[in-house]
Amino acid sequence: MKPPAFAYHRPETVGEALDLLAELGEEAKILAGGQSLVPLMNFRLAVPAHVVDVNGLTELTLSAQRGGVLRLGALTRHRELERSPLVAGAAPLLAAAAPFIGHPQIRSMGTLGGSLSHADPSAELPGCVLALDATVVAASARGERRIPAGEFFASHFTTTLESDELLVAVEVPVPAGRVGCAFTEVAARHGDFALAGAAAVVTLDDAGVVTDARVVCAAVAPTPVRVAAAEKLLTAGLPGGLTEVETAVQDSLDPTPELKVSARYKRRTAGVLARRAVEAALADAEGRAA
Amino acid sequence: MTTSTTTHTIDLTVNGIPRQVTVEPRTLLADTLRTQLRLTGTHLGCEHGVCGACTVLVDGEPARSCLLFTVSLVGRSVETVESLEEPGGRLNPLQQSFQDHHGLQCGFCTPGILMSLTALLRDEPHPDEGRVRDQVQGHICRCTGYQQLVDAALAVSDEDAEVAP
Structure with missing residues (x-):
């Protein structure tokens, strides 16, 4: 479990880094924290010829x-x-x-x-x-x-x-006014890759009516996904209550199964997590001064 | 700017002592510590950032030494389990507490756990059980079931509390 040999580059300015990337193109991988790249290299799943270490670029901090x-x-x-x-x-x-x-x-x-x-x-x-x-x-x-x-x-x-x-x-x-947010996820153990996750950001007007909502689910598609149907329910004042958010998310998603969990598990879990995230985001927004 | 496929000579601090090492770019910090600097207290388990055995402190923060290229650590300060030893080879209070509470059995995971807890106790001298458990979540221990090592950390935390005004 040792990484393959590579050429190491440590630019000291962003300009130097960009020149290197222009020259090396697909041959190079950028090393930042290394917490995903280095395991991939230790497994030799990633075998970059060049590594451009950006940790010396203080302006990026x-x-x-x-x-x-x-x-x-x-x-x-x-x-x-x-x-x-x-x-x-x-x-x-x-x-x-x-x-x-x-x-x-x-x-x-x-x-x-x-x-x-x-x-x-x-x-x-x-x-x-x-x-x-x-x-x-x-x-x-x-x-x-x-x-x-x-x-x-x-x-x-x-x-x-x-x-x-x-x-x-x-x-x-930066949120202005009564904006609330929440994030939650489920993993087999804390710190493992999430099996499903959800983030919610809601904006209330002075009367406490939802004027904007963004509901995102993670680990259920190749990219994080916004669930427009759930967002519309929120701006419509949740006529059928929070359970509707859960149902809307479950109806919107079409996850692929993973080794440990089925598509059905992911869909149902994402729905529950989205409902919880929305509930917490609403409570967060309501707690902020009008 | 540094560019090379061969070896690099870099300066860093290890356990308070300035060290100069010559490494291939692909050399991992864990291997530099164990094979070049003969600091074999840092253990290597999974070598892909899952087990936590190789945890050391880098500029005071816990980090997995199997996921760091030594060449990237120019000017950084690394602390390993060897730094915990007190004068005369005595165990430090946290290590002594591990012994007193049976916080280890085989001892393979212990150096990494000690370093993670050292970082926590510096930031928060009196963590509650939840914080201690959060801090050791990135470590796999198959002997203790964690209870005794959590007890050991909490005992040190309580001890400090009695000393503090």
Whole structure:
């Protein structure tokens, strides 16, 4: 269980990194936290000829809130999402989801940019950035590109990033007014890959009426999925109560079975989790001042 | 910028001592510690980031040394189980508590668990049982059923509480 040999590159600036990616293309893998790439290399499922280590790029560690946007550097570690007061205030969904990611040792090293680029369908952060309507900022020697989260995830472990592009930051709209959010998931053991997960973000007006809702399920499709039918029920005032959310999610999904669980299990679990996430997000929003 | 297919010589700190090591890019931190620096207290179990046996601290945070390329750790500070030893070869309070509470049997997972708990107790000197269990969730122990090692960590936490004003 030792990784194969590779050529190692440690750029010191983003410009150097982008030049390397332009030159090496598909031959290179980007090393950030390494919590997915290194196991794949230890198993020799990934055999990159070149590894571009971005851990020296300090500008990718910087995060700041400007106006209504929280910009998180791609090298933001999961541990920082879990602990940072800035994230807790401006992107509480990410803070809520972070403790579900792997184990403490993984969260020390794993990064936001790495998790999104890896695009594991069962991962927490891809679903969260979709629920938050975040924007992924990708840079290449050709320039910078801003990709809405809804257009970023293409399939299992596949994004719309080009081989010469580096994910440099994620921009999250900071909630204004009565916005509530919640994340939940089910795994065989805490820290295992999720069997199903759900994130919800709801906005209430002063009268407590839902004006906007985003409901996302994870680990039930090749990418995280928004469930429009559940969102419509919420903005329609949930005429039939919360159970309708569960039913709408179950009717909308068509998961593929996994080794451990059937498609039926995933569909039913996702429905229950979505209902719980919506319920918690509504309670969170109601607790915020009108 | 550094580029090479062959070996790299890097400086890092291991258990408070500046060290220089020459490694292939693919060399994992766990192997550097065990084979080059002869710090065999760090154990390798699964070698793919599941069992937690190889956990060390990197800049004070727990990390799996089987998932880190040594070459990437330029200037970083690594702490292994060997750093816990007190003068005269005595066990530190957490290690002593593990012995007192039967927190280990075969001992294979113990170095990693000690390092994870060391990080926790530095951040939160008096964690409750839930926090201790959260912290050891990334470790597989097949001997103790975890109860005794959780007891051991909680006993250290209580002891500190009595000393504190």
